[in-house]
Amino acid sequence: MAYWLLKSEPGEFSLDDMERAGVEPWDGVRNYQARNWIRDAMQVGDQAFFYHSNCKEPAIVGIVSVASEPYPDPTQFDPQDKHFDPKSDPRRPRWYLVDVRFERRLARPILLKELKARPELAELPLVRRGNRLSVMPVTEAQWRFILRLENAATKA
DNA sequence: GCCAACGTTGGC
DNA sequence: GCCAACGTTGGC
Numbered sequence: 114m115a116y117w118l119l120k121s122e123p124g125e126f127s128l129d130d131m132e133r134a135g136v137e138p139w140d141g142v143r144n145y146q147a148r149n150w151i152r153d154a155m156q157v158g159d160q161a162f163f164y165h166s167n168c169k170e171p172a173i174v175g176i177v178s179v180a181s182e183p184y185p186d187p188t189q190f191d192p193q194d195k196h197f198d199p200k201s202d203p204r205r206p207r208w209y210l211v212d213v214r215f216e217r218r219l220a221r222p223i224l225l226k227e228l229k230a231r232p233e234l235a236e237l238p239l240v241r242r243g244n245r246l247s248v249m250p251v252t253e254a255q256w257r258f259i260l261r262l263e264n265a266a267t268k269a
Numbered sequence: 270g271c272c273a274a275c276g277t278t279g280g281c
Numbered sequence: 282g283c284c285a286a287c288g289t290t291g292g293c
Contacts, residue, residue, distance in 0.1 A: 122291090144276080167291050225292080243274040245290050 115154060116251040117161035118239060119177065119213065123168050128175045131163060132215045136180050139213045140188045141196045147248035152183045152209040154250075161213070162251065162259065164239070165222075172222035173259065181212035219263050233258050 119139065121127070131137060142148060156179060163175040185206035188194040201207040229240045238249040251259075 120291095171292070243290095245275060247290090 115156065115159045116253060116256040117150070117155070117159060117179075118164055118173070118237075118249050118251050119161050120164045120166040120247045123165045127165065128163050128215075128218060131175065131177060131213070132218070134215070136212050136214045138186075138210055140186045140210050142186070142210060142247060143196060143198070143208060144245075144247060147246055148207075148209055150248055150250060151211055155179050155183055155211050157182060160216070160256070162256075166247075170222065171225040173219065173228070174222045175218045176216040177213045178216050179211050180214040183209045183211050186210040221263065223259060223262050227262065228259070231258070231262070 159179040161177050162173045163177050164173050186208040188196040189198040189201045189208045191197055228234050237255050238244050
């Protein structure tokens with residue numbers, strides 16, 4: 114089983130929205146590196162952190178799981194959709210997605226600030242300079258470390 | 270609102 | 282294939 118981190122802007126789709134939806138197609142990913150992880154590496158049952166980006170308190174706030182095999186993102190073929198890609202050929206789709214299932218909320222948000230302060234997470238793509246990936250891998254060691262932070266007191 | 274970092278586009 | 286211009290991301 115692999116571990117991931119998925120970014121979402123709470124103004125667009127928050128953890129509350131995710132919980133309400135239960136299962137949601139993770140559409141709109143339009144970055145090739147992120148696409149490759151989705152299409153070539155994600156498997157049903159993989160676990161992922163749900164991260165709130167571009168907001169007042171950027172933080173990991175919940176856990177979701179991969180609920181489907183990768184399949185072509187239908188929004189790329191919909192001219193009315195914000196993520197329409199006229200250059201994508203339906204016979205050879207450019208963009209893929211998986212369905213994502215709400216698992217649980219974390220006991221507390223783990224702020225980006227806090228993640229950045231931990232040397233154990235220095236290699237986590239999220240805290241690396243200039244990172245803009247919306248889908249990124251998390252190692253098992255990083256996953257476990259972050260879960261330990263969940264139940265630890267906030268660093269003074 | 271600012272701006273650094275990065276990806277993409279398009280002229281050549 | 283190079284690279285400048287431009288657009289987007291996303292923390293602050």
